[in-house]
Amino acid sequence: xxxxxxxxxxxxxxxxxxxxxxxxxxxxxxxxxxxxxxxxxxxxxxxxxxxxxxxxxxxxxxxxxxxxxxxxxxxxxxxxxxxxxxxxxxxxxxxxxxxxxxxxxxxxxxxxxxxxxxxxxxxxxxxxxxxxxxxxxxxxxxxxxxxxxxxxxxxxxxxxxxxxxxxxxxxxxxxxxxxxxxxxxxxxxxxxxxxxxxxxxxxxxxxxxxxxxxxxxxxxxxxxxxxxxxxxxxxxxxxxxxxxxxxx
Numbered sequence: 001x002x003x004x005x006x007x008x009x010x011x012x013x014x015x016x017x018x019x020x021x022x023x024x025x026x027x028x029x030x031x032x033x034x035x036x037x038x039x040x041x042x043x044x045x046x047x048x049x050x051x052x053x054x055x056x057x058x059x060x061x062x063x064x065x066x067x068x069x070x071x072x073x074x075x076x077x078x079x080x081x082x083x084x085x086x087x088x089x090x091x092x093x094x095x096x097x098x099x100x101x102x103x104x105x106x107x108x109x110x111x112x113x114x115x116x117x118x119x120x121x122x123x124x125x126x127x128x129x130x131x132x133x134x135x136x137x138x139x140x141x142x143x144x145x146x147x148x149x150x151x152x153x154x155x156x157x158x159x160x161x162x163x164x165x166x167x168x169x170x171x172x173x174x175x176x177x178x179x180x181x182x183x184x185x186x187x188x189x190x191x192x193x194x195x196x197x198x199x200x201x202x203x204x205x206x207x208x209x210x211x212x213x214x215x216x217x218x219x220x221x222x223x224x225x226x227x228x229x230x231x232x233x234x235x236x237x238x239x240x241x242x243x244x245x246x247x248x
Contacts, residue, residue, distance in 0.1 A: 006230055007032035009139065010085040012078075014068055014126050015094035017044030019201040020145070020219045024092055025052040027223035029059035033089075036081050038066040068095060068122040071129075078129035088133035090141045092226055095122040104155040112159040119163040120170065127174050127191075135181050140189030141229050141237070144171045145222070148197045151241075152248035168193055168241070175239030182234070190238035192229050196222065197245040217244045 011028050015021050016037025028035045029052045039045035042065045049063040066077045082088050097118035099111035127142060134140030146164050153161030175191040182188055200216040225244055229237055 004032035006089075006227065009033045009089040009230065010081065010087050011035055011090035011092065012081050012088060012130065013037045013092045013094060014066075014122065015039060015096065016063065017041050017048050018094065018096065019203070020094050020096070020199055020222055022048040022051060023201070023219040023223040024094065024226055025049065025061055026055055027220075027227050028092075029053075029056045029061050031227050032059075034060040034085055036062050036064060036085070038064045038068070038077060040065065040067055068125050069117055071125050074125040075129040078126075078133060082133045087137055088130060089137045089139050090143065090230070091126055091130045091134065092143045092145075093123055093126055094145055095119070096145075098160055100160060101156045101158075104158060107156075107158050109159070112163070115159050115163040116166075119160075120166045123167045123170050127170065131174055131177060134189045135178065138188060139230060139234070140178075141234075142171065142174060142189075142191040143226055143229050144168065144191070144193045146193050146195050146241075148195055148243075148245055148248055151195075172239055178234070178238055186235040187238045188234055190229075190234040192237040192239075193241045194222065194225055194229070195241055195243050195245065215245050 011033045013021055013024055016025055017039035025035050025037055025048055037049055045063040049061050052061040064077055067073045097115060099115055101107050134142055146168050149157050149161040150164035150168055171191050171193055178187040178189045196217040197215040199219055200213045201219045
């Protein structure tokens, strides 16, 4: 299975049923990790888990239907992963969602209500559920996927950019927890943010064959970058925004 850089690592992937989740399950399985995906859509999750399993016959890839908007359900998931596999070395947070408007004046605050749940509340729940297990690991990593728009919001994307910025701030607070827990030796676990402009995958290209998708990150490249977070020392990635697109 690949070069096995992540052999034996137990990595949970939240939002595993989407295109980015599928690519991430595949990449982590290829590296020899035990991968535990979650999604709120059981069918989508089962398809993603099956495709990673078939691609890498010897890989352990399992799926768990979890409501990440429910704190208890998320905490139960974290407890279950550690109990079943003995450790947790990572949580990759891929839960997405987007709403926008034509202009700032036309911003609909109902969009904020939805995005606050999808983009902030889910991060709060996974980080609070998993941080202690990640700190117990010798290579714990919490990886948030964020958007360049959080650093340079546009008029029609106020709700989305603000929600992404809040999720980043929350993740950086967890990074400070890891920094303090590491003391003089430096952190052994890390919380890092991977930043894209937007994501693209094969189905999108097939739907829009003439589109350029300039500056977009392919989900396979994203999965590669996610796996790469474990290859760098905790101190090097903890509390860092790692840009996969041009910095605004």
